[in-house]
Amino acid sequence: MKQVSYKYNNISKDVLPYIRHMEQVEDNRERLHELSNHWNTLSLLSQLGDAGVNMSRIKNNFTELSFELINHLAIELLNKNIDEMDFKAQVAVDIMIRNLFERTADIGFLATDDDIRAFLLKNDTKYSTHYNDDLEIIKERFKEYVKKYSVYFDIVLMSPKGEILANLDDELTLSKSKDSIIDEVLNTSGEYVETFKYHDFLPKEKKSLVYSYKVTKSNEEGSEIIGILSLCFKFQDEMKQIFSNLINKDKKEAILLLDHEGTVIATSDKYQIPLGAELEIVLNDNYKLISFGGVDYICKSNKTTGYQGFFGLEWYGHVMIPISHAFAQEDEESFEISEELLLSILQNGKQFSEALKNIPKQANSIQKSLNRAIWNGTINQGSTTSNKQFSKALMLEIRQTGQDTKSIIGSSIANLTKTIILGDSVFYADLIVDIMDRNLYERANDCRWWALTSDFQKILAKDSIGMDDVLRMNEILEYINDLYTVYTNIFIYDKHGYIKATSNPDERHLLGKRVSKNFVTQTLGLSDSSKYAVSDFEASEYYDNKHTYIYNAAIKNEENVVGGIGLVFDSEVQFKNMIQESLPKNVDGTTKNGVFATLATKNMQIISSTNEKHQIGQYLDIDSSYFNLQSGESTSEIIIYDDKYYALGVKCSKGYREYKSVQDDYVNDVYSFFFSYICDKSEAVYKKDDNFSPKTDVVFEKGSKSIDIATFMIANQWLGIDTKHVVETVSATELKTTIKIDKDHHFKGTVIYNEKAVMVIDIQKFLQEKDVEEYQEIVIIKYGEHDTYMGILVNSLGIIAEVADDNVNQLHNEIIGAGTLIDSLVFPSGDNPGKDVLSILSLDKIMTELISPEYSKLIHKQVMR
Incomplete structure (x- = not known):
């Protein structure tokens, strides 16, 4: 690695543009430089005072080690920032892609909605007899949908010729669309059309993200197209949510989403990097220094890893940090850990380079040489030095300067070790629980929307439910469950709690049985369609006696509750997948060694884990104080767990949008624990390697002789x-x-x-x-x-x-x-x-x-x- 000179130090050429902005590195450099000047003075006094100590070699060794320390501090601090940027760029695009995957399912399902089909069959133009009355009904249905799925701001329904038949924006004056998506939808063989551009039926938006699909008479292949449905996604609003979870305001960083040409389509700071700005996509480099608007930025881009085969449009997560703020010191976690233990962990942790491990070893070796030289010099001076008191004072000063130098090196390396160890532990804990909240938000939406299915409402309102009714409900539920595979079963129960239909044919033995659970009582008591109820995380007979959540919503006919719908979430599989997909990966896509994560409830019950020892339903054996974290709070520290040292990141869930927000009646704090293995406890035993331990508090009486x-x-x-x-x-x-x-x-x-x-x-x-x-x-x-x-x-x-x-x-x-x-x-x-x-x-x-x-x-x- 090529080195260059910087303020009397030899450093790597790679860190030269950045080191002057690294406050903690500069502080250490200045302290070591002051000690270097002191070494020069002591070396001269040693020669003049005939102290019997050759300081030149020891001084040079300390100087060289100081150079090496500063170089490593700068390199590791740069690497830490690059790793964070890489992580954030990846998460920014991947979280959005996960969200948009759900939207592709939404448009496909809503396009088969019976109420929408019925409206189109009766109203192929605005001039049909019952259009105005039917329009108000369908608009109310659209409003209910966006209340549940709040990621949308509008729903537009058109005829195959582009005539706008229904939408939620009352200010829209356009009667017929000529947008290119009409031809795309009519001619697509895919399951949806995804467009991010200007749409003439959304004139207020310069660019909007829209999911569209054809509405057919029936679900049969080749059925006649009777309309075009478009779901209009809150793109900028969603990116704002994603950015808010990632942004570090102290660093003045900008997190962006770029299109395939490098144009900014979403920004966390429009005043720093505005929409429409054209930037270089930094994919093939670990990072790049780029100037924009007269400011130098460290930049990094990442393309999505995709989600279940869905990659969306060709977008890139992109992070830019002004070089002047990139290395701003962050508040350290308040947990106590000794410098000695950190240095011991450094020597035994596999994530540390040998060069870094050697710095404290070299410092100890040099200190030993110094101590030996002082000891020998003090012995020799007894017979050769004319000014014995001066020499003794000089020896003490040399010794103290050596200890000060070693202390700076030790504390610097210990702090660096702590920084490297904790690294992204909170980021990963946050990512896991954020993905969980986003996923469960969809579950709360699903149960409330499907509860509005007209056939369910009509059938449950009957005094007597016949076999044809049961078969019809089973058919609808099966169709839903085939599209939404995160559920093992979906069941309908009447106002007395008796199961009347199930999506899973293997669960038909449940028909006629009463659900005597608290969540059914809660559901049947819900007052409006915006509410839902969730079971406790408990073993359930509806999930093969395994632990799960069941999401419920009341089914109403007009103002009366006539029953409910229960969605059995496939907790074992889905939570495990959420965690597994969020863990740090190697280049080949495999999970990095030594990391695992666990989700747990407020009462410490394990929801899911990638650690086989953490069995679902059991209680997490860990300090209960972590469960005092409030919604959205996090912490990180180094702990001993299972006789091993781990970097631990903990995050308490905070919900997503209205889900588990202050407006939501549902309260269920979930805690994400991310563990990253450091070394075995038995390995991290600090062995004091200082062979000069003078008993400075010991005083002996002196006499004439x-x-x-x-x-x-x-x-x-x-x-x-x-x-x-x-x-x-x-x-x-x-x-x-x-x-x-x-x-x-x-x-x-x-x-x-x-x-x-x-x-x-x-x-x-x-x-x-x-x-x-x-x-x-x-x-x-x-x-x-x-x-x-x-x-x-x-x-x-x-x-x-x-x-x-x-x-x-x-x-x-x-x-x-x-x-x-x-x-x-x-x-x-x-x-x-x-x-x-x-x-x-x-x-x-x-x-x-x-x-x-x-x-x-x-x-x-x-x-x-």
């Missing part, structure tokens, strides 16, 4: 050696094991120091300690008259403590015996002298008991493992 103690940790014991015996420390990675050694033997190998092989030993088991973590350092000490070198493996380095001579408390062998390598203790000053006691190792005991060939005294006093 004092000694410097080099301290370190072996397992849980804080140990020290007089600095006059310490040469320096080297990384434990330098250890060489060239011969086979018993794993329980304390001799662990050698390290090359000053071109000599130095023996390295492990004294942990002789301190009555168990292994707690791998060794990080080898402290090299000198002993004997000839300054022989020896290495001791330690877990981490500590401070170089200045201790008063008389504060060193010797241990007497006659009291403690020979079973220890400790020869003295140092207690800190203060109110709690027993806190953080420093144990001083005896080199004589180590030499006598472990190094000399005749050692034998301690070898059997090991901790049992």
Whole structure:
């Protein structure tokens, strides 16, 4: 990846146009740049003060890592925005296509309506005898239809010659249409005609989306065409609804729908990107930087994936975000999660690149090198530095600057990890529940419209319903159910709740049985045709004893309720499909690994799930606080579920149009839970990788005479050696094991120091300690008259403590015996002298008991493992 220079940083060429607009990246860059300047000052002071620390390599390493961090932050932030744009462009067009698929079913069904056929057969022109009386009746029927199916603003009925016989717009003066759809409808072999253009019978609309079809005398093939029916869709209104669910106002983004030529046919912001604007369709690129109206935009387009084989017209979802607002910081979710856990998740999550995982590892490695250099420098300065206090202060400042640098890197990577993990979790939860609400809106419409079927009203009003009546109702229901396959059965019941007809021949055994359910009582008590009733989500004998919803509407004859219609929704199949179709997909169309979603009721009952463990009808085992979300509210966080870490997005349904709105009597909050697997809980165990953990709160008394103690940790014991015996420390990675050694033997190998092989030993088991973590350092000490070198493996380095001579408390062998390598203790000053006691190792005991060939005294006093 080609890199370019940007404000002293080397960054990817791809992010150069955007990085200056990334506020959080710029904040980190400025902080790291300030620290870089501080490193320069410390490096110079280190040289002038003869501190014994070579800062150049460490400073350069931190600088290079800072460059890498800034580059990754910018790349990941850009990728996050592109992913969101891609998602929104796809959803904008796909949601519309799903909606329009329903419209194709509507026009096909309504064109076979008996009342419309009867009107046309009696009124082939406006000049027929009973036209005016019949017109008012058919217009009332049209009004009822658009009340139920509120996605339409008009219904136009024409003769085959284009004479307008009925419509809802009383201001229309046109008597005969010459629109091109007339010929299209009369000559089509398809099931509908879909047009988006100017229609002469809708003169107020520059462009309108209309679904048209021929009305024939009967359903038989080749039946005479007696009229043309057009359903006029609320296109701009529907796009406004879709855009409102997707738009991020902070980013000033524009979400659009483009036609096949790239012309804007719907816009979320007409002042920014107006209707009719001609734009480039960005399909083959992940994104593109395009200038429009003097403003630079990041752009992305997507074509529809279709729905059940329906692709509509050649339209594209398109998102444009001004580059100046594209990376506006969003409010973070308020849940608590530690930086350490996020970094641990980063190391174990499969969705993170190796390059990203390596940044905190590199920061730790550099910090170790710095800590080692400071520790060694502090030891060396004891004998060589003339200004000891200055050097100590400098060492502390170097150490603090290193920790500050690592802290910035750690917090930046942790926040980035959180951003990547949560990603689109709420988007997917929202998409699932939005698709559900839109689907169930249609179910509420269906039951209310079909309840207005004239034959149902007339038959149920009879004192006695004969077999011919039953067969007629069965026939109508079968025809409906063949077209609307989301129902397993549709049944008609009388005013006493007895089933009189069913659509499913396999359910005819229900005829004559009484439905003794609360939803029937509610239905029979409905006052007008705009109301409906829905069963609870429960196991039903009308759905093979499985859980479902049954949608109901009252059937009225004039003002009297004479019965009801019940629609048995195929919940198991349909809800599963809604979820499955909404989950993120791979390029080949398969669902991405590690994701699943669950729909649940307010009382935590599972409606559907793509997780086999979440059985329908059971209760979702999750924190109940999520169910406190109110209509339309959402949240996301990282949770432990089933001993795994997941990114969780939760959304409470808010309805669609009038369905479950404040005007609707029906209240039923449904919660969508989207889970995206991160890693197993057992994998995300944070292992602190900082081998310089000075006990800064420990203060030792100082006297006129004092000694410097080099301290370190072996397992849980804080140990020290007089600095006059310490040469320096080297990384434990330098250890060489060239011969086979018993794993329980304390001799662990050698390290090359000053071109000599130095023996390295492990004294942990002789301190009555168990292994707690791998060794990080080898402290090299000198002993004997000839300054022989020896290495001791330690877990981490500590401070170089200045201790008063008389504060060193010797241990007497006659009291403690020979079973220890400790020869003295140092207690800190203060109110709690027993806190953080420093144990001083005896080199004589180590030499006598472990190094000399005749050692034998301690070898059997090991901790049992």
